[in-house]
Amino acid sequence: MGNPVNDVIEAASENPELLAALRAATTPEERAKILTDAGVTPPTPADVNAHLDASTDDSLAGVAGGDGTGTSTNAAAAASAAAIGGPD
Numbered sequence: 001m002g003n004p005v006n007d008v009i010e011a012a013s014e015n016p017e018l019l020a021a022l023r024a025a026t027t028p029e030e031r032a033k034i035l036t037d038a039g040v041t042p043p044t045p046a047d048v049n050a051h052l053d054a055s056t057d058d059s060l061a062g063v064a065g066g067d068g069t070g071t072s073t074n075a076a077a078a079a080s081a082a083a084i085g086g087p088d
Contacts, residue, residue, distance in 0.1 A: 004043035005051035011040045
């Protein structure tokens, strides 16, 4: 097991049913349960932030709606973590 964010990405990319279930989920709790039932630990906000901080992909700021300073990216990371069942 590596970075929990990468674990979710890997599991979803290898399992079309898991990906479909995650996409169909309407609440963070539902997504967290789907991941847990699949044997994948839902990432925490700290995991998401560490994943974004470690990325060398210059396009992340644009994806997160940021300007490359990290402020918007960090806010997006917190929102992403909350979306998959992490705390606010």
